[in-house]
Amino acid sequence: MKPMGQEVSLHVDAPVAAVWALVSDVTRIGEFSPETFEARWTKGSTGPEVGATFAGHVKRNGVGPTYWSPCRVTVCEPERVFEFSVGTDAVSVNNWGYRLDPEDGGTRVTEYFRLQPALAMRVYWLLLGRLRGRTNVNGMRTTLERMRAVLEA
Template identity: 75%
Template sequence: MIKLSRPMTGEVSLHMGAPPEKVWALVSDVTRIGEFSPETFEARWTRGSTGPEVGASFKGHVRRNGVGPTYWSPCQVTKCVPDEVFEFAVGTDEVTVNNWGYRLEPSGTGTTVTEYFRIEPKPYMRLYWTLLGPLRGRTNEQGMRTTLERMKAVLES
């Protein structure tokens, strides 16, 4: 068994001066992710899905680390509670590689938004995370921070 030196998860939170319903409309509209993410430059609903609901499918067009390689990632919505949480699994129907999501919490006159990821604890993902986890974890954290700051700018403009 591979022993992990750090957890295979991460999250970044940011307060936004917008109510949860406005934040929800933004984070659950996957077709807008290209405006915010430094890695995923476009996404579209697939398999007949047209919006956020548990089981809905979409694919994200990713430019790894913002420079390449470029590929499409199939995704499926796994948690969908309006104004509270939007989460999706990345991978095929048979194999989930990781999970990404947003938690929304009303806070004062706005919303605290937490973007998070969770790597699936499969043996090959444990090996990947043991070897590349520190680097990938920093990249993910920077990307989440950038994504949330760009969303905040749109919501507060």
């Protein structure tokens, strides 16, 4: 079976520390994402650390009804990896993250997602994976390009 996820990378002419500060500040995602137009830390969390929680306010494909998605930080390696799961404490639906690598005086930023390997997610990916994957790739590219514009300004 094909991997249930995808990634997009691009070079940013900014130091890793600056890129980290941006990708790990979930309260700024609304400036960049075509789907998640705001986010806020929840349950007493105030910043990026493993176990911190936040909620993302989402409008799927930029249209239709909005909803809040609960998220939990699962990997937080400053200036290297910031990853979070989407779902409840009991059920995680997918994971999103950013990997940062120094490159040519700047940073190679990779945004990625992967679905949890539950049977329902396998069926979802089999039926809608190509369409949803294309939407996610386009959204990740847009997000990273918007971040790059801010970081290189």
